Amino acid sequence: MSAAQDPVDAGEPTGLLVDALPAPVVPVIELDDVRKTYRSGELAVDALRGVSLVVEGGEYVAVMGPSGSGKSTLMHILGCLDVPTSGTYRLAGEAVDRMGEEELAHVRNRRIGFVFQQFNLLPSLSALDNVALPLVYADVERSRRTERARASLERVGLGNRLTHRPGELSGGQQQRVAVARALVTEPDLILADEPTGNLDSTSASDVMALIGEVHASGRTVVLITHDRDVAEAAERTVHLLDGQVSSTGVAGTPANRPGGEPRG
Amino acid sequence: MTWLETLRTGGRAILTHRLRSSLTVLGILIGIAAVMLTVGLGEGAQQQVNAEVSSLGSNLLIVSPGSSTSTAGVRGGLGSASTLTVQDADALESHVVAPDVAAVAPTVSRSETLVAGTATWTTTVVGTTPSWLGVRARTVAEGRFLTAADVRTGAAVTVLAPTTAQELFGLRDPVGQTVDVGGTPLTVVGVLTSAGSTATSNLDDQAIVPITTAARSIFGGTSRDQVQEILLEATSPSTLSAAYQEADTELLALHGITTPAAADFTISSQQQLLTTASSVDRTLTVLLGGIAAISLLVGGIGVMNIMLVSVTERVREIGLRKALGATPALIRKQFLVEASLLGLVGGVLGVVLGIVGSVVLPPLVHDPIALSASATAGSIGVAVVLGIAFGVYPASRAARLAPIDALRSE
Ligand SMILES: Nc1ncnc2c1ncn2[C@@H]1O[C@H](COP(=O)(O)OP(=O)(O)O)[C@@H](O)[C@H]1O
Ligand SMILES: Nc1ncnc2c1ncn2[C@@H]1O[C@H](COP(=O)(O)OP(=O)(O)O)[C@@H](O)[C@H]1O
Ligand SMILES: [Mg+2]
Ligand SMILES: [Mg+2]
Numbered sequence: 302m303s304a305a306q307d308p309v310d311a312g313e314p315t316g317l318l319v320d321a322l323p324a325p326v327v328p329v330i331e332l333d334d335v336r337k338t339y340r341s342g343e344l345a346v347d348a349l350r351g352v353s354l355v356v357e358g359g360e361y362v363a364v365m366g367p368s369g370s371g372k373s374t375l376m377h378i379l380g381c382l383d384v385p386t387s388g389t390y391r392l393a394g395e396a397v398d399r400m401g402e403e404e405l406a407h408v409r410n411r412r413i414g415f416v417f418q419q420f421n422l423l424p425s426l427s428a429l430d431n432v433a434l435p436l437v438y439a440d441v442e443r444s445r446r447t448e449r450a451r452a453s454l455e456r457v458g459l460g461n462r463l464t465h466r467p468g469e470l471s472g473g474q475q476q477r478v479a480v481a482r483a484l485v486t487e488p489d490l491i492l493a494d495e496p497t498g499n500l501d502s503t504s505a506s507d508v509m510a511l512i513g514e515v516h517a518s519g520r521t522v523v524l525i526t527h528d529r530d531v532a533e534a535a536e537r538t539v540h541l542l543d544g545q546v547s548s549t550g551v552a553g554t555p556a557n558r559p560g561g562e563p564r565g
Numbered sequence: 566m567t568w569l570e571t572l573r574t575g576g577r578a579i580l581t582h583r584l585r586s587s588l589t590v591l592g593i594l595i596g597i598a599a600v601m602l603t604v605g606l607g608e609g610a611q612q613q614v615n616a617e618v619s620s621l622g623s624n625l626l627i628v629s630p631g632s633s634t635s636t637a638g639v640r641g642g643l644g645s646a647s648t649l650t651v652q653d654a655d656a657l658e659s660h661v662v663a664p665d666v667a668a669v670a671p672t673v674s675r676s677e678t679l680v681a682g683t684a685t686w687t688t689t690v691v692g693t694t695p696s697w698l699g700v701r702a703r704t705v706a707e708g709r710f711l712t713a714a715d716v717r718t719g720a721a722v723t724v725l726a727p728t729t730a731q732e733l734f735g736l737r738d739p740v741g742q743t744v745d746v747g748g749t750p751l752t753v754v755g756v757l758t759s760a761g762s763t764a765t766s767n768l769d770d771q772a773i774v775p776i777t778t779a780a781r782s783i784f785g786g787t788s789r790d791q792v793q794e795i796l797l798e799a800t801s802p803s804t805l806s807a808a809y810q811e812a813d814t815e816l817l818a819l820h821g822i823t824t825p826a827a828a829d830f831t832i833s834s835q836q837q838l839l840t841t842a843s844s845v846d847r848t849l850t851v852l853l854g855g856i857a858a859i860s861l862l863v864g865g866i867g868v869m870n871i872m873l874v875s876v877t878e879r880v881r882e883i884g885l886r887k888a889l890g891a892t893p894a895l896i897r898k899q900f901l902v903e904a905s906l907l908g909l910v911g912g913v914l915g916v917v918l919g920i921v922g923s924v925v926l927p928p929l930v931h932d933p934i935a936l937s938a939s940a941t942a943g944s945i946g947v948a949v950v951l952g953i954a955f956g957v958y959p960a961s962r963a964a965r966l967a968p969i970d971a972l973r974s975e
Contacts, residue, residue, distance in 0.1 A: 377969050380888070382888060382968045382969045382972070383967075383969050402892070402893055403892050403893065403894070406887065406890050406891060406892040406893075407890065407892070409887075409888060409889070409890050410889065410890020411890070415888055415889075417972070421881070421885050421888075421972065423882060423885065425577065425578075425581045434886070434889055435889045435890055437570060438886075438889060438890035438891050438892075438895070439890065440567075482889075
C-alpha cells in the first residue's frame with residue numbers, strides 16, 4: 302500500500318500522513334463482528350448484527366443495500382462518529398472502538414475525510430475557508446492552511462471559485478468543495494455516504510469521476526450508495542442486508558488495483 | 566486551535582447573526598450604563614454633601630441643650646427652657662479653661678417677619694456675637710459685621726444674608742436702611758456673601774442681630790440668659806477632640822453634674838453630621854445600585870438565552886465541526902469566547918453610554934453624577950464575567966452533542 306505507491310505520488314500536493322504510515326502493511330479497516338444496537342426506552346433496534354470487514358489500503362469499496370439495512374450506521378462507525386456496541390474496529394492498525402471523545406476527534410481529523418449527501422458546508426464561510434476548516438483543528442498554521450486549501454480546490458477544478466460562499470455555488474460545485482475538504486488533510490480513508498444522492502446526473506458523474514481520481518491517486522475509498530451504476534465504479538461491492546454482510550462481489554481483481562501500478 | 570483562531574471564529578459567528586448579537590449587546594449595554602449612572606448619581610450626591618458640610622467650617626463643635634443618652638427633649642427641652650446660658654458661653658471663652666477653643670458664638674434664633682417700607686419677608690432672625698462670622702466661615706460682602714460694642718450695648722442693628730436683603734430692598738443698597746422686626750426698628754449695617762443652602766436651612770436667608778438685642782428687644786421671654794446653641798471653633802482640626810473634652814468637662818462642672826451620662830447638653834461635630842449624611846446616601850446608592858444590578862442580570866440572562874438559541878440553531882454546524890475534528894473542549898471554548906465577546910462589546914458600549922449620560926443628564930436632573938475609573942473598569946469586568954457565566958451552560962450543552970445526532974438534525 303502506501304509504502305509501495307508513495308514514490309510515484311508526484312501529482313499529490315503533500316503526502317505527510319501516507320508517508321508516516323508504519324512499514325508493516327496493515328489494512329486500513331479491520332471490522333470484527335461489529336454490532337450496533339440503538340436503544341430508546343423499551344425498544345431496541347439491532348442496526349448492525351455482526352459485521353466483519355477488511356479493507357486494504359488503496360481499495361475502492363462500495364457498500365450497497367436496501368433502506369434500513371444499516372449502511373449509514375456502518376458509515377458512522379467507520380467514520381468514528383459513533384462507536385460499536387460490541388466487536389472491534391481497527392483503523393490503520395489502531396483500535397478505535399473504545400476511544401474517548403477527545404481521541405476520536407483527533408482520529409476523525411487526521412485519518413478520515415468525509416463526503417456527505419447534503420454536502421454539509423458552512424454557509425457563512427467561503428469555499429477556501431470551508432476546505433481549510435479541518436486544518437484549523439489539525440493546528441496547521443494559517444498561511445500553510447490557505448496554501449493547502451487552494452491546492453485542494455484547484456485539484457477538484459474549483460481554483461476559480463475560492464471566495465464563493467456555498468450559496469453561490471451549484472450543487473455539483475458544492476459537492477466538489479466537500480471532496481476538496483475531505484482530501485485536504487491527506488487522510489487514510491475517504492468515506493462518502495451517497496455523495497451523488499442530491500445531484501443531477503451530470504454533476505453526479507463529475508463527482509464520481511473526481512472520486513475515481515482520488516482513488517487512482519492511491520487513497521482508500523469507501524462509498525455508500527443505492528445506485529448500481531455508481532457502485533460499478535468501485536473495485537468491490539459489499540452488500541448489506543438487515544445489518545449483516547450478505548455478499549461481497551468483486552468487481553476487479555486485487556492485481557489491477559491502481560495502487561499497485563505506476564501512474565504519472 | 567489557537568486563541569486568536571477561536572476569537573476570529575467567534576467574531577465571525579457574531580457578525581453572521583447581526584440582529585441577534587445586537588439585541589444581546591443592547592441588553593448588557595443598558596444594564597452597564599444603568600449601573601454606572603445610578604452609582605454615579607449616589608457618588609455625586611455624597612460628594613455634594615461632603616463639600617456642603619466642610620463649607621460650614623471643619624473645626625466646628627456645636628453644643629446643644631438636651632442629652633444624647635436619654636430621649637431627646639426630656640431633659641433639655643422641657644417647655645422652652647434651655648439648659649445652656651450666656652454664662653456657659655462666657656466660661657468657654659476663657660483661654661485658661663478651654664485653651665483649644667479659639668472662638669465661641671452663643672446663638673438664639675427664631676422665625677420673625679421683617680418689614681422694610683412696603684416689603685415684608687419672614688426669615689430666621691439669629692441673635693449671636695461677633696465670633697459667629699468666623700465660626701460659621703462666612704464673610705461680609707458689604708458694610709460691616711456685628712461688633713463687641715453692638716453686643717455690649719444691645720445696639721439696634723442687623724446684618725442681612727443676601728437673599729433676605731434682596732427680598733426686602735430689591736436693587737437698593739440695604740446698608741443704612743431700616744427694617745422693622747415686631748415693632749423694633751433695626752439699622753442694616755452689613756450684608757453677608759452668599760454661602761448657598763444646606764439640606765436643612767438656607768444659609769442665604771437670615772438676619773443676624775446682637776444676641777443682647779435679640780433677648781431684650783425682639784424675642785423677649787422669661788429667661789434672657791438662655792441660648793439655643795453654642796458654636797465652638799477649635800484652634801485647628803487636630804485639636805477638635807481636645808476642645809471637645811475641655812468644653813465637656815467645663816460644662817459638666819458649671820451645671821454641677823458628676824456623671825457624664827447625666828449631661829444636660831450634647832456636643833456634636835460636623836464629622837458626625839457628615840457620617841450621618843453619608844450613611845443615608847450610601848443606603849440610597851446601594852438601593853439604586855441593586856436595581857441597576859438586577860437590570861444587568863436580566864441582560865446576562867439575555868446572553869444565555871441567545872447562546873442557547875444559537876446552540877439549537879447551529880446543531881448541524883457543531884456536528885460538522887466535530888466530524889472534522891473539533892474536540893468537545895474546542896466547541897466549549899468557541900461558545901464561551903462568543904459569549905464573552907458579546908459581554909465585552911456590550912460592556913464597552915455601556916461604558917460609553919454611561920459617560921455620555923454623565924455629561925448629558927446632570928443639567929436635566931439638577932444632580933451631579935460622579936463616575937469613577939474603578940467603577941467603569943469594574944462594569945466592563947462584570948459584563949465579561951456575565952457573558953462567561955451565562956455562556957457556560959449553553960457551551961457545555963453544545964460540547965456534549967453527539968456528532969451523528971447533530972449532523973442528522975435538520
Ligand atoms: N439513532 C437511531 N436510533 C434508533 N434507531 C436507529 C437510529 N439510527 C438508525 N436506526 C435504525 O437502524 C436501522 C439501520 O439504519 P441505517 O443505518 O440508517 O440504515 P440505512 O442507512 O441503510 O438506510 C434502521 O432500522 C433504523 O431505523
Ligand atoms: N449567487 C451567485 N453568486 C456568484 N456566482 C454564482 C451565484 N450563483 C451561481 N453562481 C455561479 O454561476 C455558475 C452556474 O451556477 P448554477 O446555475 O447554479 O449551476 P448548475 O447548472 O450546476 O445548476 C456557477 O459557476 C456558480 O458558481
Ligand atoms: Mg442511510
Ligand atoms: Mg443550479
